[in-house]
Amino acid sequence: MPFHMMRSFAFHFSRRVVKNSVSKQYLGLCAYVNANCIFDIDRSARIEFNNNGFLVLGTERSSFRGWVGPSKLYMRENSKLIFNGYTQIGGGSLVWVLENGRIEFGGGGFTAGKSIIIAKESVKIGNNCQIAWGVTISDHDFHRTFTEGVQNLETAPVEIGDGVWIGMNATILKGVRVGERAIIGAGSVVTKDVPAFSMVVGSPAKIVKNNVEFYG
Numbered sequence: 565m566p567f568h569m570m571r572s573f574a575f576h577f578s579r580r581v582v583k584n585s586v587s588k589q590y591l592g593l594c595a596y597v598n599a600n601c602i603f604d605i606d607r608s609a610r611i612e613f614n615n616n617g618f619l620v621l622g623t624e625r626s627s628f629r630g631w632v633g634p635s636k637l638y639m640r641e642n643s644k645l646i647f648n649g650y651t652q653i654g655g656g657s658l659v660w661v662l663e664n665g666r667i668e669f670g671g672g673g674f675t676a677g678k679s680i681i682i683a684k685e686s687v688k689i690g691n692n693c694q695i696a697w698g699v700t701i702s703d704h705d706f707h708r709t710f711t712e713g714v715q716n717l718e719t720a721p722v723e724i725g726d727g728v729w730i731g732m733n734a735t736i737l738k739g740v741r742v743g744e745r746a747i748i749g750a751g752s753v754v755t756k757d758v759p760a761f762s763m764v765v766g767s768p769a770k771i772v773k774n775n776v777e778f779y780g
């Protein structure tokens with residue numbers, strides 16, 4: 565049996581996987597897992613599949629297959645990863661759910677290669693989001709900062725609305741909520757909420773257009 569098939573079977577039957585409703589995409593399994601994926605998942609962590617959820621991990625929908633390297637899924641104590649539909653996470657990506665953290669993916673979207681998604685508290689990604697390669701989304705700073713002795717916020721939930729398009733190498737930082745169908749320009753650093761149907765670019769990202777639409 566090919567190695568990717570063995571890994572997908574092992575993933576499907578893992579005690580850490582909770583299948584509330586599974587699609588019949590790939591041999592009736594809940595995931596297609598590329599052979600080179602790296603897993604470090606605590607016993608208490610749970611991966612939940614709802615609404616015919618299906619995960620494609622470690623492949624690339626475009627021609628980047630090959631150069632992106634293995635995808636990594638790290639889950640610490642009592643962390644949760646939830647798939648509410650078909651989700652593709654490209655090769656070379658890192659999904660890292662810290663202790664008690666939670667990451668939730670809506671259906672129909674994709675995250676291209678070499679992206680990083682980290683949650684210490686909560687990262688929620690809506691339906692049909694297109695996340696380009698090299699994007700980082702993190703709800704946590706990993707270091708504490710102080711202003712005149714008072715600690716600043718180190719962690720705050722991130723929420724990406726339905727149909728959002730995040731351009732290549734953009735970074736979404738803690739506490740940001742991105743509204744429905746917003747567009748985030750390549751290389752932007754998003755530090756504040758983004759209104760629905762707006763386009764933001766730059767570092768820190770600022771609105772350059774409103775009432776935008778995109779297709780494809």
Ligand SMILES: CC(C)(COP(=O)(O)OP(=O)(O)OC[C@H]1O[C@@H](n2cnc3c(N)ncnc32)[C@H](O)[C@@H]1OP(=O)(O)O)[C@@H](O)C(=O)NCCC(=O)NCCS
Pocket residue numbers: 694695696697730731732747748749750751752763765766772
């Ligand atoms: C966001 C984007 C789609 C906007 O395209 P657009 O609607 O044609 O925007 P414009 O070129 O009219 O730019 C509007 C303004 O924002 C600036 N701008 C656009 N993208 C920018 C970016 N990524 N960073 C900084 N400034 C940017 C432009 O210079 C322009 O500024 P000005 O009004 O002072 O001249 C495009 O710039 C982009 O980032 N493309 C990359 C998409 C991508 O990552 N695709 C990967 C595959 S999913």
